[in-house]
Amino acid sequence: MKASLVLTNVDTIAALATPAGRGGVAVIRVSGPNLTPIINGILQRELSPRIATFCDFLDEQEHSLDQGIAIFFPAPHSFTGENVLELQGHGGPVVVQQILQRIFQLGARPARPGEFSERAFLNEKIDLAQAESIADLINANSVHAARAAMHSLQGEFSQLIHVLLESLIQLRSYVEAALDFSEEEIDFLGDHSLVEKIDVLISCVDEVLSQAKQGALLQEGMTIVIAGKPNAGKSSLLNRLSGRESAIVTDIPGTTRDVLREDIQIDGLPLHIVDTAGLRESQDKVEKIGIERAQEEIKKADRLLWIVDAKEEGFDPLSDPFFISLQCAAPLTLVYNKIDLIDKKPELLEKPLYTEIMISAKTAAGIDLLKKHLKSAVGYHDGEGKFIARIRHVDALKKSRHSLEVALKHLQAHRAGELVAEELRYAQKSLSEITGEFTNEDLLGRIFSSFCVGK
Ligand SMILES: Nc1nc2c(ncn2[C@@H]2O[C@H](COP(=O)(O)OP(=O)(O)OP(=O)(O)O)[C@@H](O)[C@H]2O)c(=O)[nH]1
Ligand SMILES: [Mg+2]
CATH class of the missing domain: 3.40.50.300 (P-loop containing nucleotide triphosphate hydrolases)
Structure with missing residues (x-):
């Protein structure tokens, strides 16, 4: 059952991981099988694995939407077990929306509530x-x-x-x-x-x-x-x-x-x-x-x-x-x-x-x-x-x-x-239902949808 769910999860997802609203920093999380188009599009540079890199987040016209830290976690050593990109920018609703829109334009789709954790579970990072x-x-x-x-x-x-x-x-x-x-x-x-x-x-x-x-x-x-x-x-x-x-x-x-x-x-x-x-x-x-x-x-x-x-x-x-x-x-x-x-x-x-x-x-x-x-x-x-x-x-x-x-x-x-x-x-x-080894899809859906978006 797990394998079939993993196969359907081939699209790239993105969401704000920090609370919506104004704050010092906002973290946008992107997860998927291939993040190269997104990294190339918004950062226009390569990232070394797990190294914080200060850079511009760019729009289609290569204008800077924001400046911040980008970190790339290559699969499987990430929270979801997939390739994960985290962008830490300024915590304003407008700037966050613009960055997210740009990421969606580059091929990602908005994550459902709990979808990051769900992927972590399906990829056996956590039970x-x-x-x-x-x-x-x-x-x-x-x-x-x-x-x-x-x-x-x-x-x-x-x-x-x-x-x-x-x-x-x-x-x-x-x-x-x-x-x-x-x-x-x-x-x-x-x-x-x-x-x-x-x-x-x-x-x-x-x-x-x-x-x-x-x-x-x-x-x-x-x-x-x-x-x-x-x-x-x-x-x-x-x-x-x-x-x-x-x-x-x-x-x-x-x-x-x-x-x-x-x-x-x-x-x-x-x-x-x-x-x-x-x-x-x-x-x-x-x-x-x-x-x-x-x-x-x-x-x-x-x-x-x-x-x-x-x-x-x-x-x-x-x-x-x-x-x-x-x-x-x-x-x-x-x-x-x-x-x-x-x-x-x-x-x-x-x-x-x-x-x-x-x-x-x-x-x-x-x-x-x-x-x-x-x-x-x-x-x-x-x-x-x-x-x-x-x-x-x-x-x-x-x-x-x-x-x-x-x-x-x-x-x-x-x-x-x-x-x-x-x-x-x-x-x-x-007993296996507790750790999820024998859990039906309905229950999984119910559990993860009770999470917030970005988790
Ligand atoms: N001396 C004394 N008076 C109390 C005590 N507890 C409540 N009272 C008084 O009893 C009266 C009723 O208190 P409430 O807490 O409004 O009672 P209630 O059960 O919520 O009443 P309703 O909402 O009308 O159902 C008030 O005048 C309180 O001050 C207590 O332990 N000692
Ligand atoms: Mg009363």
């Missing part, structure tokens, strides 16, 4: 997980996320996947070989060491899975929806968590009508906090829409913070008809707010089906406890994640783990060698 980490590094919102993305880019995550794949391939060859000799098949299926080997592999997958979940949290964060009756202090809590007065707070019930969002971080864990309209029966047209929106947000939450006034101590959400009617699937934290009014101390209680926490949005009492609770509720460990990952990777690891478990069942319950072999094959396929 899929590494290509994704480029986008993650660029989009990183915290030092933690940037470091983790860098580790992924350097191949640490891919390396772990390769180790798992190696063990799986060994296991598969053992099983397949045994299947070829039906007499020995009986021995091999009864051989406890095979069960052990699959067990060990499942624990190894679990280990990588837990790290990948951490990496995916760093990359995607989680959505926390604050909901409850009017005046409970939802907007006050949003403001307290975000550290700014983003929501209007008054003592009038029904103050918040729209959905408000703030992105915050707790020790590198990105949290998308959503404040919603207080839930109650209302005849007010605007408030009713706000309440509908709140209900929609609750459905999308990764965790729900249900706020009640601390005076309502003993409130049981699970027997509250209003709460039940929301049919919230997300895990719940019941937050008693305004403890300053009843002279209570912050406290956290683990109930069988949810967590209870006492805070004051006004005095900030218990806010650190709440933050700590949110971190541990999603399994986020302090310190940094080793590498960045995506939900896609976590899902692939889970699928692989599931296949291994099914293989184990077939082995133990029925000694069904063929089925064991088949499941091990699925397990391998799922």
